[in-house]
Amino acid sequence: MADNGFGNKLNAKKIVSLQQTSILFFSCLSAVILLALVSFNPQDPSFIQFDSDAIIQNKAGPAGAYLASILIGFLGYLAYLIPLALLYVGFFLFRPMPRQGGLNTWLTVTGVFLALFCGCGLVTLLWPESSLTFKAGGLLGLMMAKAMVAVLGDFGSTVALFCGFFAGLTLILDISWLKVVDKVGEWALWLFEKVMGDPDDLSEGKKESRLKMPKMPKISLPKKKAKEEVAAVSSASSAPKAQPPAKTETKAKKLSIAAAAAVAGVGALVSRKGAAKAEPEELVINIDEMDELDELDEIPTIREVVKTQAEPLSAPPVKITRPAPIAPAQAPAAVEDDFDDEEEYLSPVALPKQKPAAPKKVSAPATANKRPPTEKLGLVPPLDLLEPAPANQDKFSEEQLNDLANSIQTTLADYGINGVEVVDRFPGPVVTRFEIDLPPGTKVSRISGLSKDIARSMRVPSIRIVEVIPGKTTIGIEIPNDTRELVAISEILNAPIFQQSKSPLTIAMGKTIAGNPAIADLAKMPHVLVAGTTGSGKSVAVNAMIMSLLYKSTPEQVKLILIDPKMLELSIYEGIPHLLTSVVTDMKDAANALRWCVGEMERRYAAMSYMKVRNIAGYNQKVQEAIDRGEPITDPSFDPTKHVDVQPSILEPYPYIVVVIDEFADMIMVVGKKVEELIARLAQKARASGIHLILATQRPSVDVITGLIKANIPSRIAFQVSTRIDSRTILDQGGAEQLLGNGDMLYMPPGTGLPQRIHGAFVSDEEVEVTVNYLKENGEPKYLDDVLQDTGGASAPIPGLEPLADSEGDALYDQGVSIVTESRRASISYLQRRLKIGYNRAASMIEDMEKAGVVSETQSNGTREVLAPPPVKD
Numbered sequence: 104m105a106d107n108g109f110g111n112k113l114n115a116k117k118i119v120s121l122q123q124t125s126i127l128f129f130s131c132l133s134a135v136i137l138l139a140l141v142s143f144n145p146q147d148p149s150f151i152q153f154d155s156d157a158i159i160q161n162k163a164g165p166a167g168a169y170l171a172s173i174l175i176g177f178l179g180y181l182a183y184l185i186p187l188a189l190l191y192v193g194f195f196l197f198r199p200m201p202r203q204g205g206l207n208t209w210l211t212v213t214g215v216f217l218a219l220f221c222g223c224g225l226v227t228l229l230w231p232e233s234s235l236t237f238k239a240g241g242l243l244g245l246m247m248a249k250a251m252v253a254v255l256g257d258f259g260s261t262v263a264l265f266c267g268f269f270a271g272l273t274l275i276l277d278i279s280w281l282k283v284v285d286k287v288g289e290w291a292l293w294l295f296e297k298v299m300g301d302p303d304d305l306s307e308g309k310k311e312s313r314l315k316m317p318k319m320p321k322i323s324l325p326k327k328k329a330k331e332e333v334a335a336v337s338s339a340s341s342a343p344k345a346q347p348p349a350k351t352e353t354k355a356k357k358l359s360i361a362a363a364a365a366v367a368g369v370g371a372l373v374s375r376k377g378a379a380k381a382e383p384e385e386l387v388i389n390i391d392e393m394d395e396l397d398e399l400d401e402i403p404t405i406r407e408v409v410k411t412q413a414e415p416l417s418a419p420p421v422k423i424t425r426p427a428p429i430a431p432a433q434a435p436a437a438v439e440d441d442f443d444d445e446e447e448y449l450s451p452v453a454l455p456k457q458k459p460a461a462p463k464k465v466s467a468p469a470t471a472n473k474r475p476p477t478e479k480l481g482l483v484p485p486l487d488l489l490e491p492a493p494a495n496q497d498k499f500s501e502e503q504l505n506d507l508a509n510s511i512q513t514t515l516a517d518y519g520i521n522g523v524e525v526v527d528r529f530p531g532p533v534v535t536r537f538e539i540d541l542p543p544g545t546k547v548s549r550i551s552g553l554s555k556d557i558a559r560s561m562r563v564p565s566i567r568i569v570e571v572i573p574g575k576t577t578i579g580i581e582i583p584n585d586t587r588e589l590v591a592i593s594e595i596l597n598a599p600i601f602q603q604s605k606s607p608l609t610i611a612m613g614k615t616i617a618g619n620p621a622i623a624d625l626a627k628m629p630h631v632l633v634a635g636t637t638g639s640g641k642s643v644a645v646n647a648m649i650m651s652l653l654y655k656s657t658p659e660q661v662k663l664i665l666i667d668p669k670m671l672e673l674s675i676y677e678g679i680p681h682l683l684t685s686v687v688t689d690m691k692d693a694a695n696a697l698r699w700c701v702g703e704m705e706r707r708y709a710a711m712s713y714m715k716v717r718n719i720a721g722y723n724q725k726v727q728e729a730i731d732r733g734e735p736i737t738d739p740s741f742d743p744t745k746h747v748d749v750q751p752s753i754l755e756p757y758p759y760i761v762v763v764i765d766e767f768a769d770m771i772m773v774v775g776k777k778v779e780e781l782i783a784r785l786a787q788k789a790r791a792s793g794i795h796l797i798l799a800t801q802r803p804s805v806d807v808i809t810g811l812i813k814a815n816i817p818s819r820i821a822f823q824v825s826t827r828i829d830s831r832t833i834l835d836q837g838g839a840e841q842l843l844g845n846g847d848m849l850y851m852p853p854g855t856g857l858p859q860r861i862h863g864a865f866v867s868d869e870e871v872e873v874t875v876n877y878l879k880e881n882g883e884p885k886y887l888d889d890v891l892q893d894t895g896g897a898s899a900p901i902p903g904l905e906p907l908a909d910s911e912g913d914a915l916y917d918q919g920v921s922i923v924t925e926s927r928r929a930s931i932s933y934l935q936r937r938l939k940i941g942y943n944r945a946a947s948m949i950e951d952m953e954k955a956g957v958v959s960e961t962q963s964n965g966t967r968e969v970l971a972p973p974p975v976k977d
């Protein structure tokens with residue numbers, strides 16, 4: 104049960120079919136056995152009750168009678184667990200799971216035996232009066248109980264068997280009993296709320312008694328229930344104000360545990376039941392304010408679901424009546440999507456198991472998880488491989504918001520800025536934004552200069568001043584929440600906005616300050632620079648970008664070149680089918696890969712100009728349409744007069760190529776300025792040819808992020824940096840020094856001067872590992888040797904800028920000559936196969952061999968004669 108059991112031999116579709124077949128088969132088997140057990144009659148013929156004349160009472164016939172008598176005779180009442188166990192096996196067989204085997208499997212098997220032996224013995228001891236032939240625990244239980252009682256006595260045996268049974272269950276199911284206790288607590292609280300009624304409906308007396316309840320750990324309530332949302336958005340009026348922010352742990356799990364430990368007063372729950380149920384009169388949301396925030400966040404490449412979500416943006420919730428709740432199926436209309444007139448999505452891959460836990464979301468539209476039929480037939484991992492989003496944290500209570508607003512006013516007054524008015528506040532998942540009106544004549548730079556003092560006065564680690572809010576005269580002050588929410592990548596990947604985006608290069612960024620999922624389209628960016636100090640969350644962000652691509656696109660749609668000078672961050676992706684070459688850790692290879700990309704870009708440009716299209720999308724569409732019509736287009740650059748011995752190749756759609764460089768400062772250091780030129784060259788032209796760059800660096804200095812690079816990479820992401828100067832190096836303006844770290848970022852889309860604050864999506868190492876394993880089990884990479892081919896070291900010319908070296912300068916030319924002279928075959932396709940190179944390169948090698956007299960010119964029958972003697976062997 105560890106993996107699908109078939110290694111790499113089956114594709115994703117077949118595995119899904121196998122899963123369904125196994126569920127069907129085991130469900131039937133389990134139903135038949137359950138029927139046999141339920142209708143078990145001791146008078147029916149069996150191995151110990153042989154009576155051929157007896158009328159069989161068992162509803163599963165003679166086989167059922169025999170089977171039930173064996174199972175009940177041997178296991179007693181524990182036999183009823185067999186159908187359950189079969190259902191479990193059926194459900195998990197062939198499901199993608201981390202590889203097990205070895206000790207793991209043995210421990211599971213040990214667990215099965217332990218649970219069976221101890222369970223049967225325990226049942227026998229606890230239920231001695233049973234009327235079954237071999238008592239309640241069957242023959243096995245009788246023997247176990249006898250043996251144990253002889254050694255430990257009645258009480259000792261009961262305790263030992265109890266422990267053994269639960270130890271066995273733990274080994275089989277890998278249960279965390281802490282989680283079980285947690286869940287039981289959740290349900291108890293949920294039940295308690297059900298019995299007590301809705302907090303909104305409570306009488307004053309009841310409200311009071313609730314308010315006096317002792318504080319208890321915040322527990323996430325069942326996700327699908329409206330009541331859960333009540334708890335998740337509540338904020339305790341009595342909660343201590345200056346609670347230090349919960350420390351973010353490395354792993355999502357740790358974070359969710361830390362989150363659960365955050366203290367919240369149940370009494371101050373604010374009902375958002377209406378939001379969950381989307382009942383018009385109870386939708387607690389201030390649409391106007393959301394619209395304003397929407398405008399603020401509306402930047403070309405970031406699109407959000409805003410109005411589809413019942414997000415509590417306003418501090419004093421204003422009840423508004425909406426004409427009708429937004430039906431899930433209509434939700435897409437609210438999403439800005441420029442790919443909106445295309446075909447409907449259908450899902451050939453497993454649908455996500457978990458729903459985003461965030462209470463503010465309306466349920467995802469039925470089509471939300473569906474994927475385009477043609478695009479997704481390939482290999483895309485199911486979203487349920489990812490960790491579900493943890494329950495939401497408390498935001499500031501109304502009282503705390505008022506206190507903070509007052510505190511802002513008094514602090515500014517202390518520094519001589521009087522008459523400041525807090526006009527709005529927007530509590531978000533990580534920070535709360537206060538919008539303030541400055542008295543006329545007050546320079547905003549004065550407030551910015553005071554940001555550290557304001558942070559100190561308000562006892563928070565840092566605040567960010569938003570100097571310009573488009574369309575408003577106010578400025579923003581962003582204050583970190585007491586407890587910050589973790590933005591799980593699954594939440595963004597499951598969001599309708601991500602699912603419905605048709606660009607194969609859609610990237611899950613995280614959440615905006617309003618808590619709305621934020622995505623970006625790398626195709627439009629078209630390259631991005633990620634910079635920030637060490638430990639600020641760059642690698643997690645780069646991983647989140649790669650994971651988004653893996654969950655959005657098949658290996659046929661998107662290819663990756665991963666360059667990892669640190670040798671630890673990206674090497675985990677080694678072997679996935681999206682890779683064009685193995686993960687590059689040698690910086691010389693990295694320069695070769697970039698040079699190959701420039702060459703590929705030029706090749707694509709030539710092909711696009713032949714096809715008279717302006718970009719890769721147009722090219723792919725034309726080529727695919729021709730293939731669909733059954734009239735594939737032959738390579739227009741093929742010259743039949745020159746190459747009579749090969750068939751012209753057929754044009755196929757180009758995949759997008761995304762080059763990720765985790766620390767490009769290292770590359771510049773090792774390879775030198777040539778890298779900068781290569782990057783600039785790619786960045787200038789690669790957009791139309793579908794080649795995109797993601798560059799990350801922890802050195803935001805001008806010798807790394809040079810003017811040339813900045814001029815060519817308009818999209819930038821700044822994580823926390825230590826100084827304003829660093830922030831200016833990345834974004835051309837300050838702000839990043841005021842970020843909170845741990846994935847808090849400023850994203851500057853191309854063509855705007857206004858960075859947008861985003862709380863980055865978190866992806867854990869385990870999630871990456873499970874996804875990579877899934878992809879590796881279901882597909883193989885087809886590495887191209889050409890990518891890392893050394894074409895003359897750092898001084899080699901950049902393709903397209905200077906004439907390409909002729910074949911004799913080609914590193915493989917000598918090898919080509921020896922292959923041809925040894926095999927006595929002067930065939931381009933043979934050379935292509937042997938050297939694993941492209942057609943053009945092989946063809947020009949043969950032509951150069953002709954010039955050098957190694958092979959003859961093409962003869963009347965289309966072949967060439969090898970003139971040079973075979974190489975001398977030592």
Ligand SMILES: Nc1ncnc2c1ncn2[C@@H]1O[C@H](COP(=O)(O)OP(=O)(O)OP(=O)(O)O)[C@@H](O)[C@H]1O
Nearest residue numbers: 352353637638639640641642643845846863864865
């Ligand atoms: N989006 C996020 N949400 C929550 N925590 C995060 C997020 N991103 C990063 N972190 C936390 O910050 C830690 C450091 O992140 P990361 O390794 O990505 O930093 P980095 O900038 O790449 O550092 P370095 O340059 O040293 O590799 C992570 O281990 C994680 O605990």
